[in-house]
Amino acid sequence: MSPGYDIVVVGGGAVGAAFAALAVRQARVPASRVIVIERERPPAWERAEAYDLRVVALSRASSRILAAAGAWETIVASRTSPYERMRIWHESMSPHGDDALVFDAAELGEPNLGHIVESRLIQSALLAALEAGGVEVMIGTVAALELSSQVATVEVGGRRIAARLVVGADGARSRVRELAGLGARSRDYRQHAIVANVEVARPHERTAWQRFLGHGTLAFLPLANGQCSIVWSVGNERAEALRTLSVPEFERELTAALDGALGEVRLASGRVSIPLAATSAEHYVLERCALIGDAAHTVHPLAGQGVNLGFLDAASLADVLAEAQGEHEDYGALRLLRRYERRRRPQNELMSAAMGGFNDLLAMGRGPVARVAQRGLALVNRMGPVKRLLAARAMGVSGDLPAAARRV
Ligand SMILES: Cc1cc2nc3c(=O)[nH]c(=O)nc-3n(C[C@H](O)[C@H](O)[C@H](O)COP(=O)(O)OP(=O)(O)OC[C@H]3O[C@@H](n4cnc5c(N)ncnc54)[C@H](O)[C@@H]3O)c2cc1C
16 A cells, blocks of 8 residues: 555644644645544633643743644643742651752743643644644544555554554553554552642742652642642552542641641642553664654653653654655654654653652652652752753753754
């Protein structure tokens, strides 16, 4: 079968949709040669509705990538919560003491450290930008994949779609990864993240608050309506107990777990519980196939890096496609796709290892090594240049960045 498309993207979540948009807008692949297959269209985002439970903290690199993909203007015009500070401390410290690690946008000469945005809004804005730009978004579930030296073919609801390159952006349980025979290593953290939106008695001061608890991690992300989105990662049994506590008991536990830093906390939504694992595909690429985003890797959410890494994958793969055009190379050529894997795998694995280390030592650790790591927070706080370096890395304004993530 000769390819009807250049690129078929399986999964129109944030990462897959961003990649498809960058392929067209940055790598100049004609819109009519790109198709996105997404299992279900997200319900339309409405400003009048309360905040969704699923929000993500976006780095500066991610907002630049979303701008290059044609979606950032819509997102900003809809609803974002910029945050200006991060305050990180261990349960052995006081939240307001000198030992807490504090990142402040003003000290970095930046207006904010990043933005908290609802996942559904990001996905909706990207899909709308894609369709406005002439890319077909097909609703369906990919059930089969064939890879040959000439073409990649996917099967969706009885239709066979052939392309030069198939991009698996279908999330942590990627069907493309499985069908392509790309194995994955996984670490089950034996933890769940409890996610909810809450009212706080004291102003959140546009600060992201994070406390390492010795039995997990608790983050309060500031929302523009004064509420916070919480992510409370704890062992499976404790998570189940927390999820089923009565509302007043849960609120009491939550207030205490943040050491009262934001006063009394009240639930403003239901609670959901999400299992946590770190996954890494053994290979990100094969001839005619590449994985991006959660399909390639998942990391512990304690530093909110998952989708930020995925957007960098999307932008790096788009860079490689742009290079292919200059070199008159086939988009699905393994030689080319390996370039993408070489650029992204080491950075993703480094971040995953760092998150695993933070979890083991700061969030869960109790021994002498853990105590050294905990004191390290205070040390970093006093080391201006190291602190600035870490903040610049987390914001995605330093390091080896793909074109779409660089400062305009
Ligand atoms: C509690 C928690 C908090 C987090 N907080 C942050 C944060 O603050 N910052 C951050 O950067 N990251 C955060 N993350 C991580 C982030 O949510 C993920 O990294 C991100 O959603 C991955 O996006 P994706 O597009 O790769 O995958 P997904 O969002 O999983 O999208 C995959 C898409 O593929 C579709 N699909 C699946 N299978 C098929 C198929 N067979 N055919 C067609 N379509 C298919 C799905 O419908 C879906 O739309 C957090 C994660 C958790 C669990």
